[in-house]
Amino acid sequence: MTVSVTVEHRESTPSWLRYTAPLLTGALALLVAAVPLLVLNVNPVEAYLVLFVGTLLSPSGIVNTLVTAVPLFLTGLAVYIPYRAGLWNLGAEGQLFFGAVAGTFVGVNADFSAPVLLGLMFVASGIVGGLYGAIPGYLRAKHDVNEIITSLMLSLAAVSLTHYLVRGPMQGSGGSAATESLPEAALVPTVFSPRLHVGVVLLVVVAACIAVLMNHTSLGFRISFVGANVGAARQSGISEYRTYLVVFVLGGVLAGVAGIVEVAGVYGRLFEGFSPGYGFTAVAVALLGRNGVTRVLAAALFFGLLQTGGSSLAILMDVPTALVDVIVALIILFILTAEFFKTHRIDLRTGRNTDREGVS
Amino acid sequence: MSFVAGIADSTVSLATPLLLAALGEVIAERSGVINLGVEGMMLAGALAGFAAAVVTNSMWLGVLVGLLAGVSLALVHAVLAVSLNADQVVSGIMITILGIGLTTLLGRSWVGQSVSGFEEIAVPGLSRLPIVGQAMFNVTALDYLALALTPIVWYFLTRTNIGAEITAVGEDPEAADTAGVPVFRIRYGCILIGGALAGIAGAQLSVAFTNFWTSEMIAGRGWIAVALVIFGQWRVGSVFLGAYLFAAVDALSFRSGDVGLGSEVFGSRLIADVVDVALDPQVMQVYPYLATVVALWYIMRRGTLEELGAPNSLVETYSRERD
Numbered sequence: 001m002t003v004s005v006t007v008e009h010r011e012s013t014p015s016w017l018r019y020t021a022p023l024l025t026g027a028l029a030l031l032v033a034a035v036p037l038l039v040l041n042v043n044p045v046e047a048y049l050v051l052f053v054g055t056l057l058s059p060s061g062i063v064n065t066l067v068t069a070v071p072l073f074l075t076g077l078a079v080y081i082p083y084r085a086g087l088w089n090l091g092a093e094g095q096l097f098f099g100a101v102a103g104t105f106v107g108v109n110a111d112f113s114a115p116v117l118l119g120l121m122f123v124a125s126g127i128v129g130g131l132y133g134a135i136p137g138y139l140r141a142k143h144d145v146n147e148i149i150t151s152l153m154l155s156l157a158a159v160s161l162t163h164y165l166v167r168g169p170m171q172g173s174g175g176s177a178a179t180e181s182l183p184e185a186a187l188v189p190t191v192f193s194p195r196l197h198v199g200v201v202l203l204v205v206v207a208a209c210i211a212v213l214m215n216h217t218s219l220g221f222r223i224s225f226v227g228a229n230v231g232a233a234r235q236s237g238i239s240e241y242r243t244y245l246v247v248f249v250l251g252g253v254l255a256g257v258a259g260i261v262e263v264a265g266v267y268g269r270l271f272e273g274f275s276p277g278y279g280f281t282a283v284a285v286a287l288l289g290r291n292g293v294t295r296v297l298a299a300a301l302f303f304g305l306l307q308t309g310g311s312s313l314a315i316l317m318d319v320p321t322a323l324v325d326v327i328v329a330l331i332i333l334f335i336l337t338a339e340f341f342k343t344h345r346i347d348l349r350t351g352r353n354t355d356r357e358g359v360s
Numbered sequence: 361m362s363f364v365a366g367i368a369d370s371t372v373s374l375a376t377p378l379l380l381a382a383l384g385e386v387i388a389e390r391s392g393v394i395n396l397g398v399e400g401m402m403l404a405g406a407l408a409g410f411a412a413a414v415v416t417n418s419m420w421l422g423v424l425v426g427l428l429a430g431v432s433l434a435l436v437h438a439v440l441a442v443s444l445n446a447d448q449v450v451s452g453i454m455i456t457i458l459g460i461g462l463t464t465l466l467g468r469s470w471v472g473q474s475v476s477g478f479e480e481i482a483v484p485g486l487s488r489l490p491i492v493g494q495a496m497f498n499v500t501a502l503d504y505l506a507l508a509l510t511p512i513v514w515y516f517l518t519r520t521n522i523g524a525e526i527t528a529v530g531e532d533p534e535a536a537d538t539a540g541v542p543v544f545r546i547r548y549g550c551i552l553i554g555g556a557l558a559g560i561a562g563a564q565l566s567v568a569f570t571n572f573w574t575s576e577m578i579a580g581r582g583w584i585a586v587a588l589v590i591f592g593q594w595r596v597g598s599v600f601l602g603a604y605l606f607a608a609v610d611a612l613s614f615r616s617g618d619v620g621l622g623s624e625v626f627g628s629r630l631i632a633d634v635v636d637v638a639l640d641p642q643v644m645q646v647y648p649y650l651a652t653v654v655a656l657w658y659i660m661r662r663g664t665l666e667e668l669g670a671p672n673s674l675v676e677t678y679s680r681e682r683d
Contacts, residue, residue, distance in 0.1 A: 157649040164642035325461030340444035
């Protein structure tokens with residue numbers, strides 16, 4: 001008796017698979033993530049009920065999902081825009097940190113009335129985030145230095161330096177590893193609930209702006225062209241150097257703004273652990289939404305839900321929020337797997353007279 | 361221990377994980393597959409190895425379990441990157457995120473425990489040499505293992521048939537396949553060896569170096585190992601030198617508490633302030649990261665990736681189908 005496996009290329013993806021694939025990948029990710037939960041003696045079903053149903057059914061859960069989606073969406077775009085040009089920005093976390101540092105510095109030290117001060121803080125965080133993003137972009141554009149590694153290294157450096165700043169030069173009077181609290185004028189106003197800051201309109205505004213930029217401007221066209229085929233783009237006179245620099249600066253600006261939104265909208269001061277790794281989850285956000293800005297937004301909302309549910313899980317059932325990272329990574333890994341099965345058919349035959357040879 | 365001797369001593373211990381992980385990455389990349397999951401594999405190795413060492417009280421068993429943890433994550437990468445033609449970059453990054461998440465999730469109960477670690481073994485005679493003697497010839501078995509593996513990997517890659525086949529697969533998998541080289545098996549093997557070495561590297565850090573576990577304790581060293589392969593131009597000898605260079609920077613930040621310099625040494629107020637900031641332990645943690653960026657910049661100014669010796673098919677997937 002023999003078992004043979006044949007792998008064939010599909011002409012097209014069958015419709016049942018196209019529609020069930022996203023659900024299947026999600027379900028499989030949750031199934032595998034249940035294993036470490038069982039190791040921790042946590043009932044996975046209960047945990048997932050808290051994570052999803054509990055969050056979606058409570059008003060505060062929905063508010064927190066929206067609020068968490070803001071930095072995830074902005075940093076997601078910081079990864080998505082370079083990705084469209086064929087580059088990887090793994091440094092969104094560092095750009096977010098330095099943006100937060102710059103914005104907080106302005107907010108604590110400058111003395112202006114509310115709208116002007118907030119405006120200055122956003123501009124400062126955007127500029128600093130953009131400049132910090134420019135470094136890996138420039139190195140890649142000019143010298144072909146691997147942007148994956150440089151952006152990540154600069155990110156780790158920025159996080160470490162921020163830790164130094166909030167314990168040293170920028171430390172507030174409270175004695176903890178945090179800056180001075182921002183004055184009232186430097187806080188993003190809230191509506192309806194004390195948690196819901198008006199920064200959530202950025203979800204819509206930025207989505208519209210970037211969608212127009214990517215789909216209806218020559219810059220957006222150049223970015224996609226370079227990403228699709230550098231050689232052809234170069235032939236038609238598009239400078240990939242400039243494009244590489246631009247996508248990284250744009251990404252850095254958005255990530256930097258994400259930093260100040262978190263500080264001025266959610267916490268009111270900058271402290272070490274103000275980001276639960278938004279800049280890294282952003283990679284998954286961008287990958288899940290790689291087919292368009294609205295999908296990046298949808299992915300940010302989904303991961304915002306996951307992050308929010310993860311936080312309540314940490315409080316209610318004492319499960320570390322790292323569970324969210326596990327689920328996020330598993331979802332993307334299963335999507336990679338699903339892509340293969342969408343384009344390939346696997347036949348598993350058992351029998352005595354199989355003359356078909358197995359193909360690796 | 362004097363400051364210099366302390367730096368030298370830590371340099372050798374800190375070079376070991378970089379060297380092991382980078383050697384593994386050289387092997388994987390020579391076969392044409394980039395593995396960006398090294399950081400996650402090192403974390404898995406560090407936690408699994410530490411836990412096993414605590415439970416069994418055998419350090420070697422810890423290293424073995426660390427190796428297996430690295431191999432299991434590497435197997436995921438191999439299946440995706442080799443069999444399922446998935447994007448190697450995406451797969452690697454996600455394995456790193458998975459490794460960070462899993463080890464933070466499961467590692468909490470191991471925080472605060474410690475293991476005895478490895479005894480240092482002195483080489484008679486040589487260990488009496490000033491500075492270098494203690495640093496190089498009075499180290500743990502794992503440090504000697506890393507030192508011994510360097511020429512072995514070099515010989516394996518450049519002087520054996522399998523080494524030649526690996527190079528062929530990395531340069532042109534289709535031609536290698538036509539010539540009868542088992543492309544898929546070789547890539548699987550290279551990725552798994554890379555994962556095994558990353559796992560040992562992680563276990564070395566927790567079991568032999570710090571003797572404890574903390575979450576995210578690899579602190580970017582896996583990524584530095586990936587950078588070392590580019591910096592070392594995919595050559596074992598240069599990677600070896602690079603690992604020691606970076607370990608010295610790492611040791612400098614690790615030993616920064618020993619530094620007694622400060623305002624009193626320098627007359628000028630401004631210089632003194634700058635020096636104080638530059639020598640702050642928290643600031644010194646940044647140096648390995650910045651050194652990595654500068655090193656990559658330096659090496660890329662010297663030529664294109666191809667000129668530097670990057671395998672031709674690196675990052676590209678290979679399948680037998682025509683489409």
